[in-house]
Amino acid sequence: MTVENRAATAEGIAAYLKDRARWSPLEIAFWIFVFATIWLFPGKYLIMKDTAVLALFALSLDLILGYAGIISLGQAAFFGLAGYFSGLVAKYGLIIEPVSALICSGVVAAALGFVTSFLVLRGSDLTRLMVTLGVSLMLGEVANRYSDLTGGADGLQGVDMAPILGLFRFDLYGHNGYVYCLIVLFVCFVIARRIVYSPFGLSLRSLKGNSLRAAAIGIPVKWRLVAIYTVAAGFAGIAGALLTQTTAFCSLDVFSLDRSADLLLVLIIGGTGYLYGGLVGAVIYKFLQDWIATLTPQYWQFWIGLVLVVIVLIGRERVETRIATLRVALSRFATRLMPRTAALGGAAPDGH
């Protein structure tokens, strides 16, 4: 292969990556709608805020499950650790400003993710399940053990959150809290999107498909998995910290198995491996939960279980293909609606 040839190939690849990573009109419309909810549904800030946190949490699981193929029942470990961390630093006045506390919590969770990633790399699916679950249960026991610090079974109380960036107070109606959550969600989403559309993200997909072949073409499988597990842990941590900051409370329940299992359900409802799955799933799940809870307040778990069983029996792939075809149809529809945006977008790769 000559030098020019190689350069041409590299250019082609770069153009291809750029083409893949372009924001489609549908995505833009989605985000405009998401931010419009701030004005559209002013009375529903609490549930919408929970949805945003759940969406971010599901996004973190999608990174490792949908892109790297690691089944985890222990994302709650990072969620909970960062939740307690952000609560404690606020309570004892170590890091007062919420945004910096949020970032620190994410870093702490990512550090735990980095350390535990080496455990997850070993063994079969079952071993992974057990190790991830074991880590989160262990953290739960530790939080219970040091109850004078964490409040034990009563939860961490007396957390007083300072205004965001020193400007915006967490108000009683949850307006500022919701806007804060949305902005964090959007920023994290953009970062995640950047990651999965990069060559690094492509290599993750390849090793999910066949890690042996991926290794054969020179992808360092182990380090890629460590890296994505760490990043996902950081995102899960940010979600946990968001929950603590916006509710000014944190309880042992953040480490529970239910939380990790629900998270899997969220992601399955929305579909894995295209980033929006977690977001869409979180919205559907929260509405479902809210609706069922008003019907049968005590036994909503039954219906959640039924949904899981039915989804698997119908066939997860079939559900996901449905969603995928719907997505394609929708984006075609959106392109037709916004011909100018599409034309602009279409012209871009030729120009470069």
Next chain:
Amino acid sequence: MLTILFDGVAYGMLLFVLACGLSVTLGLMNFINLAHGSFAMAGGYCTVIVVNRLGVPFALGLLIAFMVSALLGGLLERTLYVHVYARPHLDQVLFTIGLVFMSVASIDYVMGSSQQFVQIPEALQGQIDVFGVGMGKYRLLIIVVCGLLTIALQLMLTKTRFGSRLRAAVDDQRVARGLGINVGAVFGVTFAFGSGLAGLGGALGAEILGLDPTFPLKYMIYFLIVVTVGGTSSITGPFLASILLGIGDVAGKYYVPKLGAFVIYAIMIVVLIWRPQGLFARSTAR
């Protein structure tokens, strides 16, 4: 000290009876059944109903618990589980967690969320002293029953025709099929039997483990520890693992009560890092 050992052994035996069905299903079909504890809970509640409300003798209650759970297991296996065997592990996990959620909520709905107690005959209450060691009579019964069951299981696996078929199917499913063994049927029977054993364990253990609707979630991790630490290729592995786990858990809770189950989880993670295939697995990994 010896009392702790004794309690630990009783606890471990109980865990073995509860979990051995799971280890066989996992080893045979490579199927992750997180809903195993639901069958144990079914057995426990069944005993509560027939013994406390209908006044059936305790021993017969245990038998009924076994039968009902086995029937339930067999029924679910034929109708629902068969569709999920060939699916990826993620699907199996989702499916069985869904079943767990459903069983928890249903029991809560039918029986209420409070803890249930089985009325144990008076002859089994109290303690007896053997060589100066205080032993609860009930725990002694558990050890005897579970010990006999273990021996019976071992004999069944090694001496009977069904046992050799089962072992062949676990070792290499495809070759076993090729030899004309109906692996599906073997699996169905084993699944039902394993569920029955879990139900028996749940009935026996209601006194020690406690019985409330969250039982399957609370003990799921214990069953899985037994199976992952013990390996799935024999029943001696899970047996030793359950005894170790039982003693470890009882001793841990006695000596460092504030740490709770932390010790157990830590041990499990260390073992899994050290030997991902399980502590007692045969070295010929496939």
